[in-house]
Amino acid sequence: MRSFAAMVGALALAACATASVDGPASSAQPASVAELMQDVQLGYETFTLDNGLTVIVHEDRKAPVVAVASWFNVGSKDEPQGQTGFAHLFEHIMLFNGTEHIPNLIVPLREVGATNWNGTTWFDRTNYFETVPTQALDLALYIESERMGYLLGALTQTSLDAQRGIVQNEKRQGDNQPYGLSEYAQLEALFPDGHPYRHSTIGAMADLDQASLEDVRQWFRDNYGPNNAVLVLSGDIDIAEARPLVQRYFGAIPRGAQNVPADADVPTLPAAINEVLHDRVSNTRIERSWVVPGQGHADEVDLAIAGQVLGGLASSRLDRILVRDEQTAVAVTAGLQPFQRLSFFSVTVDVKPGQDADAVTRRLDEIMADFIANGPSEDEIQRVATTQIAQSTFAIEQIGGFTGATWVLADGQIMTGDPAYFRRNLLEYGEATPASVRAAMQRWLTRPAHTLRTEPGEREPYEESVATRRPPPDTSPPTAQPRDPMPAVGEIADLDFPSVERATLSNGIEVVYANRTSIPATLVAIDFDAGVAADPQGAFGTQRLMLAALDTGAGGRDAMQIAEQQERIGATIASAGTLDRTSVTLTALSANLPLALDLFSDIVIRPDFADAEVSRLRNQQLAAVSAELTQPNGLAQRALPPLIYGANHPYGRAASGVGTAESVGALDRNALVAFHQTWVRPETARIFVVSDRPLAEVRRLLDARFGQWRGSTTVAAGRKDFTAPIPEPRSRIIVVDRPQSPQSVIYAGNVLPISGTDDTLTLAAANEVLGNNFLSRLNTEIRERRGWSYGLGGNAQLREYRMPYIINAPVQSDRTGDSIRVLIEQINAFNGANGVTEAEHTRTINGNIRQLPGAFETAGAVLNALRQNDLYNRPDTYWESVAARYRAMTAANMDSAARAVVDPRRFVWVVVGDASVVRPQLEGLGLPIEVVQPAS
Known part of the structure; x- marks a missing residue:
């Protein structure tokens, strides 16, 4: 097996003189794997x-x-x-x-x-x-x-x-x-x-x-x-x-019984298994799985690399062949999921609607057989290694949570007996060779596999296997061991938010910057004043399709070259649209920042929008429309906005921005070019940066790539129109029929008389008591006390213009009517004599002040704060000022803020569930009921 030192030595010959390169189209080479690993340290x-x-x-x-x-x-x-x-x-x-x-x-x-x-x-x-x-x-x-x-x-x-x-x-x-x-x-x-x-x-x-x-x-x-x-x-x-x-x-807790984790072999199927299920899905899905060795096994990293090259990277084999070239699939994934005793290697292909699933399966067989026989290239392995190092660098910036330092140290100890497994595992990516990956695949992926095909249709009979007799209740009284009381909390200093600096590029684009040195990385976001709300009436889905097409060809690179370059330099460029903003973001290791900005600026300014790519992506988005129509939350989120805002309002559409089959089917290259020229331009842009590099250096690098950018001289900059009247609320229940649903999704609300640019701090605090917190009245009553839901809540959702109050409550289907009744009762009680209690006030105020230091632990959190401050017209010092404002906030203030705007008498209720089960439960609520089929 080729050594790590030999590999990184070969990569390091022209690796580093990157930070001093100011101009676009830099000729510098990416930093080597060895150099990147120097920054991935986790001492313990x-x-x-x-x-x-x-x-x-x-x-x-x-x-x-x-x-x-x-x-x-x-x-x-x-x-x-x-x-x-x-x-x-x-x-x-x-x-x-x-x-x-x-x-x-x-x-x-x-x-x-x-x-x-x-x-x-x-x-x-x-x-x-x-x-x-x-x-x-x-x-x-x-x-x-x-x-x-x-x-x-x-x-x-x-x-x-x-x-x-x-x-x-x-x-x-x-x-x-x-x-x-x-x-x-x-x-x-x-x-x-x-x-x-x-x-x-x-x-x-x-x-x-x-x-x-x-x-x-x-x-x-x-x-x-x-x-x-x-x-x-x-x-x-x-x-x-x-x-x-x-x-x-x-120290006083005694040892318990010694649990020896269950031993488990890695089974081999005696023969391939091909199974077919039916479900209310939009397209056929092919899932192929093998059981392979567990975490820490000598073949783990080789199999993980195989999964990334096959279907994990943006440049993966399956994506290139099935999604981009042959266009028989709309999505593919492959990868290794390691566990203590064994792992799963899996491949998933979402077949493009209208394609022959048998033919796609045979083509998958051919691609995998070729890959297993010949293995990956050295360049593919290097790109996987760099991508893995970059992702790990950002993961351990956070000390806790689902990916942070505590997670990787504990995972290593529990799974392998070695807290240092995290770094050792990364180093093994540098030791892998085409031969070692090929050999691991031939050992494990030539064995019989299980292939599950899920096809559109009526789901096979779904019955909950619930016991007919529960054991008799235990009435033994609880007992407590003596112990000292819970310790007090010391004085916690108020948040010291990073200082915000500003600069302007040569063409007038403002740069909003904060310095963070905890990891050697730079995060950039360009926000454009557009968003889903900018989609033209009758052409919903335009922004989303335009954003999807940005990285499929730009600045002389095609889609695969763009994907490979991102992997090669450990950068991630992503595009997304909220209701209010259209955004392109860059996450880069600072050692490769000039190269990353070269690629970033091409994608933002010089996209190709090639006809073939637009056609391919349009078909993928049509598949996404169909998929959303099978998802309980997707159906609810499509149904409610036009009911409360009106169909002609910019917010009267699903925030997903996916559009409809009719609107997306009519989009072409001209529509995307027109949207880009209208909305993605310097006049509508602002750049936000959080970096370990100083502002002067960042500004110089950005100006070399964006400073000469000019908007179209023939197309006027876009301006959203929010003058469409919002209809007077008419409380009613709309049931979206979805047979065989073991749960109902309740999605309800109304438009509030306030905007996100108003001062909403007191309302947000009050609503933590009512609906937007695990300990809120709504969640406590329906989840914790009654056990009807896994979790629910209500939230005054921030929008730049008129905000809505939205309740999202998935509940067991036989308690749908009861849940709506209880939700109404709880809100009415809060609005009546049962406002914020002293305990709720203390908990909310103390918690919100004390959580501030942990809320901005990462560069990403700081970046998002900068962007939100801009969107909602807040000062740069906003987050440093809120502690004092919380201290001055009374329970009466909170009551008044919520009672002024949250009123269930104005709610429209959307229920996605089995109408035959749900409708009889709704009859006694005193509201008009309409049953509808999912709309396209």
Whole structure:
């Protein structure tokens, strides 16, 4: 196998003199893999308590926050027959219920301003995490130790039943999606009876329903002791500070039973399995899967590279052949998903509507056979390695959350026994060769595979397997062990937001800049005053199609050359449109910034809009229209805006911007060129930058590429027209019929008499109490107390002009009418005599002030703040001013702000669900009811 040093040495010959290159079309070479790896460092120290708790500490002083993560070496693969779903059920119990000394774990986390808090379960592990201000670290450790050592005494039949219902609704929510039943079929086909990975993490309805209180108590005793756990602290802390704190809060917890993760072989199918399902989907999907070795195996990285080259990179083989050249598919993916005992290698092809799925399957066979026989090129491997390093650099900038430092350190320890696995794994990308990738594929991907084809049609009969008899309730009283009270929180300083600087390019484009040096990277966003609201009437979907076409040819490069260059330099260029803005963004390692800006400016200023590419992308967008019409949320989000804004208003359309079959089918190159000339131009642009490089250097690089750009002299700059009248609200219920739906999606609201450029801070705080928070009245009542939903809320959605208040509530179908009734009752009570309480006021104000340091931990968060300040006409010092404003905010202020604008008597209710089940439940609500079919 070729050595890492040999590979990077060959790449480093002309690697670096990049930062001094000012002009476009730079001749500089990308930084080498070796140079990029120098910036991917994640130092840590470890110690172990006498009770077996492993502790990992990573010091990062960039912000006064600490991420705390508790990982347990247990997941769904460790569940015995008849207890599927227990690991996930217990994740909910440990995350959302109270403990022996804390009635509700979320309340103190919210009050101290915790960010990035959550918990997850999968086949191999269960974890809990939060990021808190440094002064709240004692409290966070107390909470995590409560989960680990002081939970059983507070586990009651009531709390078990509540979380059981929520988990069952989470299962319904997943099953209700297009292709939502595919995973069950795949796991059953790939694994024999009794194999630990054969059942999904969500579990079976019957097993969840039959779980007794003693069953789940014993599950905790068997699996959640400190000797089966890893605690990771990352951020404003070092090991000398961490050791006494961890000993104080966790040292008294006794060892538990020793959980030995279930052993599991890598099965080989005796013969290929080809299976067909039917579902209410817009296009046929082909999913092919193999079971291959697990995380840390010698072939892991080679197989991961194979997946990226085959269907993960933007320049992947399958994308180039099936999507771009032959145009028989609208989307493809391939990749490796590693787990502790084994991994899944999977390929997914979404067949273009109208194409022969059998022919596409045969073509997939040919492409894969050729790739397995011949392997990737060295250039493809280098591009995968650079892309992986770039993504990892941005991932570990964050200390906590789903991708940050705590995650990768704990994952390495739990899965492989090595916290340094993250960096070791990256280095192995540099050691891979075409021969090693080819050999790994030939070892594992020449074995029989499972191929699942899901075709459009009526879903096979869907029945929830719920037990007919639940165990009798356990009425034993809870008990609590003695313990010191929860620690107090120290004084937390107000946010110190990065200083904002401004510059102007030669053509007048303003640059808004903030300096961040935590990672060697630059983030750029060009926002244009356009958005979905700029789509012409009758031509909805124009902006989205134009944005999709930007990187399919520009500045002398075709689509594949653009994709390959991004991968080669570790840059990501993306385009997106909200209702109010059209944006193109660049994420780049600063070592390659000039090369990245060369490509970025070509895509923004000089797109080709070639007829062939426009035709191909138009077909893909038509497929996206069809797909949206099969999705419960997609149907709701298409139905409500024209009902509340009116069909002629710029906001009276789905925010997805995908358009309709009729409008998209009529779009051509001329329409995209016209939109680009009208809206994507210097007069409508503003550039936002967060970088480790100084403003003077960034401004020079930007000016060399954008400073001479001029808008069209023959086409006037666009201007959106918001004068269309908004109809008077007429409260009613529109049922969008979607048969066989185990859940209903309730989507309701009205247009408010305020705009995003108004001062909405007090309204937002009030609505955290009412609807837009896990602890909100709406979510607490329907999810936590009644168990009818996996989660719901109401939100005053920011818009540059008139804002809406929107409720989004997926609920079990047999509780649709009851849920609407309860939503109305809760809002009316809030608007009446039951306004913000003293406890809710304190929790909200304290939490919002204290969460500010953690809210802007990353360069991306700072960039988004700069953009929002501009969009909503806020001063640069806005975020530094809000703490004082929160302190002055009273409960009466909050009540007044919400009651002035949120009124369910003005709501239009859209319900997407099975009309035969839903409509009878709605009859007693006193509102007109109309049943409609999904519109195109």
